[in-house]
Amino acid sequence: MRLRIPLLSDPMIVMLLVATALAVVFPATGQWQGIAQDVSSAAIFLLFLVNGMRIARGEIAQGLANWRFFLPLFLWVFGMMPLIGLGLSGLADTVLPPLVALGFLYLGTLPSTVQSAASYTSLAGGNIALSVVGAALLNIAGVFVTAPLFAAFAGSEAADLGSDAIVRIGVMLVLPFAIGQAVQKGVRGCLNARKGAVAWLDRVVIGIAVYVAFSGAVEQGLGTRFGLGEWSALVALVCLFLALASGGAWLVGILLRQERRDRIAFLFGGAQKSVAIGAPLAAILFPVEAAGFVIAPLLLYHLLQLVIAAPLARRLSQG
Template sequence: MAMLLRRLPLLTDPMIAVLVITTTLALVLPATGEERTIATHISNGGIFLLFLVNGMRIRRSEIARGMANWRFFGPLMLFVFGAMALAGVGFASIATGVLPPLVALGFIYLGCLPSTIQSATSYTSLAHGNVALAVVGAALINIAGVFISAPLFAVLGGGGAGTIGTEAVLRIGLILVLPFVIGQAVQPWVIDRLADQRARIVWLDRSVIGLAVYVAFSGAVEQGLARMFALADWAVLVALVLLLLALALGAAWTLGGLLGLPRADRITFLFAGSQKSVATGAPLAAILFPPAAAGFVIAPLLLYHLAQLVLAAPLAARLARG
């Protein structure tokens, strides 16, 4: 039985539990009015702290090594922020007219996000891939995502909810970029201490993500999420998300082969290229969109993140067997 549970990420992965609990709480007991304003301020403070810690823990040497390995990271960057973003545009056009406009826009938002750090590295290790390359790649992609994802989404999202005005730019600078830069500046004095606090930092990630998701879905619930989303709509959304994930996995694996990467590096490319980060997506959505819109926009991201976690473990186990 224990072995069976370990094979079911849905039952064992704490991040999945956090997402399920926060979305359910938003559906049952949404934050509205002044309560949501307070929750939003707390969420923004948590996002600032999260990106401050990210700046402290991502070593500059890892960034330098990543930039030097252009043969691997050049194509990976183009895949994550190019091919996946264009795929998001394509799926958004399919979803338009079938799903609510903000949900369709969410596919573009999903495509513009960086890949995960924790799970991409973990599943690369499980699949016997190049773990060192995965760590450097995930760090480099997420740093780039802080600066690339929002403007890329603004360009591809057109005149929709993704339009970034001066206020949004300032909020991104103050809540995402500034704390990351401060973290990099003080890194030499704190990075060794942070290494001893990994478990607490992981729960900081989960708590901030959970609060951002709760605030976003509270706004969507208040705007009539239940009325706008029939059971058939959920079925369409899930089908589109699963199809996008399947295409991402297939394309990443194929491109790794075309590049002539060694098997271990090809496995790293697969997970780093196809997975998307709710750790960046949820906080960024809280900054870019009002709560009434954010919950709809991140719906594809949340389902994609859940699906990638559920499917990654058996896929990694299969790759490990050769």
């Protein structure tokens, strides 16, 4: 029996589409913009508190011990991928608005997904344990690495990581995660028993962050600044990014002489990008009127990575 995964059967895709549509039709402007930002900030704090509770400290230690797999994965995700993003950002700057072009660099500095990377690794017959622990480690690292890495590569005022941004990252991302790690012994079991509710928390928080970001972009004239040519260029460049990311990750696994199961885990862990980190972090790093433009490549990349992941995993499962 052939496995069919309709695009709209993925709740995250539905949430992103709904949030974007709401921002276009009913953008949060004026006093409602401030209220929406406060709600988004509180939701992001809650999300990272729960993330700290559910990621076992033992998994982190286990991942750090397997450095032959995770060190190359870390260097690929936070080394080569930002370089690819930087190159595509320069190319995009010739055909797209500057903030959207900057979004390719931002996309390159983000960590990989957790849930979908593990799911498609499993479907493809890859090493699930490596995939789960690797994606978790990359997401933890992304909280600390992505913002300064993006600022270092961007080298402009738009990417200036000032004291305000550092404090906000500490208060909204690092602090709740640390609190979650400290108290996880008493609550982790309860969270694991309610994985469905936790998954919906992820989706709702990301949806709120996307709604606030795109509300600002709509207010700044997103619809009038993007014509058919710009949309075509954006899609083409995102497809190119995904092809380079996937092909490069697979090639690295071959060059490292990884076993096939490990190479599959490296592929999905190295090529996919996390909107769960990207959308909330963008709400902290960028003004609300800029965030929607910057995350446009990320949202499209996330959509396309899910489009190709299922058929790619099925092909890999056949050997």
